[in-house]
């Protein structure tokens with residue numbers, strides 16, 4: 121038996137100005153990659169968040185009508201901690217987000233509005249690796265985002281977008297998937313990790329419903345553990361991993 125290979129992750133590309141992150145729920149980016157976002161906004165890059173839902177089905181003890189606005193507030197506060205001031209919601213229904221043309225069109229429209237070179241999303245595969253099953257919303261939004269990066273550049277797939285004044289955008293060069301079990305690239309999280317902790321802590325109602333642990337202990341333990349584990353494949357520095365797809 122040979123040991124499984126564990127290749128080093130490559131540094132993420134740095135020759136870009138604007139990124140658009142598209143995920144299913146409030147907290148997906150904070151669990152997934154906000155230390156990288158903090159590093160990018162520190163460097164003067166613009167990052168915009170688009171969420172397919174308001175996460176209104178995410179807390180058992182709070183009904184959706186109350187939960188949606190609460191989680192939207194938490195998400196906006198959370199984004200601000202890592203230098204993101206634009207947060208948009210596509211208003212698909214939490215838990216039953218459907219992969220298909222409507223979702224692709226809504227994401228393609230967001231890509232045309234913001235004209236990013238880099239698009240970020242969360243794990244689109246069935247599992248997190250091994251036997252940890254992913255949720256259907258993540259799979260749907262991840263796949264639709266990978267597809268919409270191409271749709272955004274095609275005038276004829278969703279002609280109604282150009283009629284609304286959203287001209288095709290062919291400038292997406294990469295789609296980076298956070299939370300992938302087969303990452304290829306990474307970003308140094310040293311400078312952004314504390315703000316990532318603060319950012320996830322803004323999802324306080326969600327976290328308090330999720331765990332009996334003291335929220336800061338839980339959040340710091342989780343994010344630090346992941347960052348150091350990724351760092352074993354990135355020169356020993358705490359890091360955020362992505363699977364990078366070229367366009």
Ligand SMILES: [Zn+2]
Pocket residue numbers: 144145147148258
């Ligand atoms: Zn989620």
